[in-house]
Amino acid sequence: MKGKTDYNEKLKLNGLKNTKHRIAMLDILDNSKQPIAAEEVYNRLREKGISINLSTVYRSLDILTNKNLVTKLSVVDDNKSLFEFNKMVHNHYLFCRGCKSIVAVNYCPLEAYEEALEQETHFKISGHKLVIYGFCSQCQKRSQE
Amino acid sequence: MKGKTDYNEKLKLNGLKNTKHRIAMLDILDNSKQPIAAEEVYNRLREKGISINLSTVYRSLDILTNKNLVTKLSVVDDNKSLFEFNKMVHNHYLFCRGCKSIVAVNYCPLEAYEEALEQETHFKISGHKLVIYGFCSQCQKRSQE
DNA sequence: GTCAGTGCAAAGATTTTGCACTTTG
DNA sequence: CAAAGTGCAAAATCTTTGCACTGAC
Numbered sequence: 001m002k003g004k005t006d007y008n009e010k011l012k013l014n015g016l017k018n019t020k021h022r023i024a025m026l027d028i029l030d031n032s033k034q035p036i037a038a039e040e041v042y043n044r045l046r047e048k049g050i051s052i053n054l055s056t057v058y059r060s061l062d063i064l065t066n067k068n069l070v071t072k073l074s075v076v077d078d079n080k081s082l083f084e085f086n087k088m089v090h091n092h093y094l095f096c097r098g099c100k101s102i103v104a105v106n107y108c109p110l111e112a113y114e115e116a117l118e119q120e121t122h123f124k125i126s127g128h129k130l131v132i133y134g135f136c137s138q139c140q141k142r143s144q145e
Numbered sequence: 146m147k148g149k150t151d152y153n154e155k156l157k158l159n160g161l162k163n164t165k166h167r168i169a170m171l172d173i174l175d176n177s178k179q180p181i182a183a184e185e186v187y188n189r190l191r192e193k194g195i196s197i198n199l200s201t202v203y204r205s206l207d208i209l210t211n212k213n214l215v216t217k218l219s220v221v222d223d224n225k226s227l228f229e230f231n232k233m234v235h236n237h238y239l240f241c242r243g244c245k246s247i248v249a250v251n252y253c254p255l256e257a258y259e260e261a262l263e264q265e266t267h268f269k270i271s272g273h274k275l276v277i278y279g280f281c282s283q284c285q286k287r288s289q290e
Numbered sequence: 291g292t293c294a295g296t297g298c299a300a301a302g303a304t305t306t307t308g309c310a311c312t313t314t315g
Numbered sequence: 316c317a318a319a320g321t322g323c324a325a326a327a328t329c330t331t332t333g334c335a336c337t338g339a340c
Contacts, residue, residue: 016321017314038305053322058305060320074219079226079330080304094268105262113254114277121248121272123239125150125279127223130255134270162339163293183330198297203330205295205301227330296337306327313320 003079014067022060026069026085034102035073035082036095075102075131092130098139105132159212167205171230175212178228179247180227180238182216200236221245222278237275250277 007026007068011018029036036044042057061083064070071117073082075095082102094103135143156163173183173189181189187202206228209215218227220240227247239248242253259270280288 015319019314019320021321029197055306055323058320062306063320072221074224076217076219076226079219079224081221081224087253091187092264094266094270096268097271103266103268107258109258110168110255111276114251117239117250117277120238122285123241123248123277123279124285125239125277126242127279128275128277130203130273130275132259132270132273133270134268137267140267141267160294164339166296200298200331201296204332207331218308251292291329292340294337294339297335299334300332302329302331304327308326309323311321311323314318315316 004111010069011144014069016063016067019044021050021052023055024048025057025060025064029070029083030086030087032084033110034104035071035084037080037082039080041083054060073129076102076133092132094134094136096136096139097133099100103136159211159214161208161212165208166195166197166201169193170202170205170209173232174215174228175232177229179227179249180216181223182227184225186228186230217276218274218276221278228287238278239277239279239286241282242278243280243287248281 007023008018010026011022016022017120022043025041038057038061039054041061042054043053045052045057061072065072067070069086071086073084074080074091075082077097078100089106090105090108091106092108095104096102102145108130110128110130114128117123118125138144152175155171156167161167169190170186173186184199186206187197187199188190190197190202190270191220193279206215206217210217210228214231215230216229218229218238219225220227222242223245226244234251235253236249236251237253239250241247255273255275259273262268263270274286
């Protein structure tokens with residue numbers, strides 16, 4: 001468990017004020033096993049006893065995303081944006097079409113690929129999002145029964 | 146330019162009726178250089194002089210997606226779903242954060258990666274979506290001026 | 291004639307915005 | 316105190332749904 005001071009500093013470094021809302025949001029995202037939607041962030045704040053408005057959650061997530069403290073992600077099959085703490089560790093996702101759970105995967109095979117693409121297309125590549133779809137082992141079992 | 150008969154057959158093969166709406170939709174998607182949103186499909190239908198309702202567009206896109214004639218895609222920075230004709234050629238996308246244009250890229254470096262992942266995670270992988278973000282050469286020039 | 295497909299209007303879901311008030315630095 | 320952050324209500328945007336009508340096979 002990380003100290004609140006860390007979040008405190010991250011905010012300061014990015015020219016943002018230290019409000020209990022934002023610290024709690026970073027804490028929630030940092031300790032979430034999966035990327036979560038704005039409304040889920042909102043619910044978890046409430047569970048922690050923090051009263052906040054949903055529009056504030058959206059606004060803050062937007063700002064945190066722009067400052068790169070948080071990463072925004074979207075998944076087909078689900079018309080909403082998901083957010084996660086930017087751990088500065090590049091990773092990807094396995095999305096289970098059955099139970100809709102998301103698992104992060106660390107290894108990324110795309111670096112060489114991106115270099116080749118830059119040369120070929122003259123794009124200046126800034127990043128990528130990879131989501132892999134399938135069925136987790138539990139959902140496979142379930143469907144066999 | 147493909148004959149309408151092709152779309153005709155694709156629909157029939159999937160147990161769908163041949164309506165001018167759907168044939169025109171497949172034609173539009175097939176000849177679009179980029180994945181497009183439902184509303185854009187709707188607009189292009191109108192331009193062709195085909196009167197249709199937006200909800201019908203959504204419903205049909207949904208059905209065509211389920212039948213795998215069409216592929217659904219989502220891009221961060223844009224809270225709507227995009228659709229494209231399923232050319233049965235596996236590809237990926239370069240998304241320009243500047244002009245929001247999308248370019249398809251044919252080569253896919255992920256096959257070996259997926260096999261390794263299946264073994265490691267016991268997921269049954271059914272596919273993936275990869276979007277690479279950056280700035281196209283025109284937008285790079287523009288920002289230097 | 292039957293069932294899939296469609297139009298229309300209405301509702302649902304997610305996200306954004308304007309404005310007045312509050313809090314942080 | 317100034318600027319950033321927030322709450323609230325309202326709107327904007329995207330998508331889905333119920334029901335009655337139409338068209339394909």
